Amino acid sequence: MTILTIKKQIALGLCFTVAIIFSAVKAQIVIGAPSLGFSQACASEEFNSYSTSFVFSPEASLEASNQFIIELSDADGDFANAEVIYTTTSGEITSSPASISFSIPESTAGENYKIRIKSTAPAATSSSSNAFAAYYKLQDSPFSINNLVSTGAFCSGSSYLLTIDNPGINANDSPLNYPSLTFNWYRETSATTSVFVAEGETLEVNTEGTYFVETNYGSCTSNSVSNKVTITEASNGQADATIASSLGNPYCPAQGLTTLTTIGGLSYQWFRDGEVIDGATNQMYQTNESRNFSVQVDLGECMASGSINLISELFNSDINVDSVNYLEEGETLTITITDDANNPTYEWFLNNTLLSETSATLEASEFGNYTVIISENNGCTGAVEYQFSIQEAIEQFPDVANIPNVISPNGDTINDTWIIPQEYTSGSNTLIRIFSSQGKLVFETNDYLNDWPQGNLELTNINQVFYYIIDTVDGKTEKGSITVIK
Structure with missing residues (x-):
């Protein structure tokens, strides 16, 4: 083998090695840690859009089919069960730096989430972002506890149970409709401060104070907070029972019945203007009246009572x-x-x-x-x-010539009463007496108004006979009979 041939073979080998090295370099990229375009993600139905930017190198190493993926950690920043929250289309991003917008899942709730970026062609994974708080606020409006009654009371040695209403009072969206949510209860320490008491859907209270509950959205502020309830301990076995009207007081009856609600207890009795309302033995009572309502509540070892003067706003x-x-x-x-x-x-x-x-x-x-x-x-x-x-109008004193001997008191306004000549009626001081067939005096007056019979005669015969005697002031007397047709 000649020296020239050996040199050619060495040169070819070097070229092949360089090509392999170059190809290996081209098949890899490095992705920088994502930079967050936000400090915390407080999402809701109205807003759920966040952005991140990142760099990668070299650009030339991206294949045409490459997709960038955003993965979200769990609430503790662990990617062991990372959730894919966004994937670009193939070849969508080709240059660095890049920016991507994404949304967080409705199940997100925690203070230490992280994201990272992955590529598919070639495959690469960035380091994680800085930790951030993230909550999806499934319910973000005020809700009611204690049926919107502003007070509660407990007997000495006992307690009072505060609960989140479900359904909410006045159509408030109860957060209990969203099983993934958790809740924090607080007790006020001043008009502007409070202390955490406990977690949960209910709170058993045996300490006087004013309490409320918030949906746990961590460092994300929200409107998902309850009304406040002031709890007191019964004194001398008696406590005050506040009554709340669901439509307010005064209320507008055009909106329907208003619901009166009192504090929670073992049993209840409602009163209207001091009188017992039969069957009104529940914590709530509905009405459309403008009256004074009161209630007695059995708390177990003691009693509570309260009242409300309910007024309608409807015009007079x-x-x-x-x-x-x-x-x-x-x-x-x-x-x-x-x-x-x-x-x-x-x-x-x-x-x-x-x-x-x-x-x-x-x-x-x-x-x-x-x-x-x-x-x-x-x-x-x-x-x-x-x-x-x-x-x-019926002429009460018509000018009749004769004294009738038949009447028919059947309510048809015709011949219903015994109508006699005006000379014997009111103002004439004529004595009128009517007797039964047995001689019993059934009617007597000296101021006759043509109004006999005035009531039920309890007729036993189809046609019953009565007798009359008319004595005038000048000594004149008229006698006769009256047949009453049944």
């Missing part, structure tokens, strides 16, 4: 006519509504037919059944309805 109104009114043919009755409604409207009906009148006054001359509806259209919207009738 009045009508100037009776439920039944009498007119003679051709007469007119003026009906007037008085009210303090806000922007009211008026609807008048005669025999269920809408009339054209829309003011607070109606001039009525037709006989029939009337209805007026007053509606308040601003503020506490609602309506009040009045019903009344106008009937043809």
Whole structure:
């Protein structure tokens, strides 16, 4: 073998070795630790977008099919069970530095999360980012505890249980609807400070104070906090029982029934204006009345009581006519509504037919059944309805010539009472006496109003006979019989 041939072989070997080394270098990249574009990730349905940037080298080593992946650690920063939270499309990123936006999962809750970047072609993994707090706020609105009752009481040596309401009062979104959430209870130490008491969905209290609970979102501030409840110890076996109205007080009845709720106890009894309400023995009582309500609560070793003067915001109104009114043919009755409604409207009906009148006054001359509806259209919207009738007047003292001997008191307004000539009626000082068929005096007056019989005669026969004696002041006497047709 010649020296030239040996040199060629050595040169070829060196070229091949360099090519292998170059190829190996080209097949590797180094990815720097991701830099966070945020200090903490406090996500919710309304906002969940965060960014990270990173560098990698060499750019030329990326293959066309490469994808960059963002992995999220667990809440302690461990990647043993890392979760992929974002993957780029193939070849999407080709130059360094690069930036990627991502969202955190709804199950995220902790103070020491980390992310890292991985590539697929060639495969490489960055070191982890700095630790950061991350929470997805599944529920981020105020919620209720203790049924929104602001107080509670416990007997000496006992305790009071505070609970998160589910469902929430007044349609509040109860955080108990989200099983992954946890809760921290606090007791106020001043108007602006508090101390942590315990974790959990309930809190058993045996120390006086004002308590509330927050959904545990760590260092992420949130609106997921409860109302405050002041707990006291019963004194001399008696405690105060606060009553809360779900629609407030005053309340607007147009919104439906308001729910009265008192403190928790073993048993309950509700009262209306001091009278027991039959069957009202639960912690809650619903009503649409404006009355004074009170409750007695059995706490076990002691009792609690409280009251609320419940007031309706619905407008006041009045009508100037009776439920039944009498007119003679051709007469007119003026009906007037008085009210303090806000922007009211008026609807008048005669025999269920809408009339054209829309003011607070109606001039009525037709006989029939009337209805007026007053509606308040601003503020506490609602309506009040009045019903009344106008009937043809019955002449109480018609000028009749003879004393009748038959009447039929059947309620048809025809011959219902014993109508006698005016010379014997009211103002004449005539003595009227009526006797049963057995001679028993059943009616006597010297001021007769043409109104006998005034009540139930307890008729035992189909046609029962009574007898009358009329004695005038001038000594004149009339006698006869009255047949009452059943």
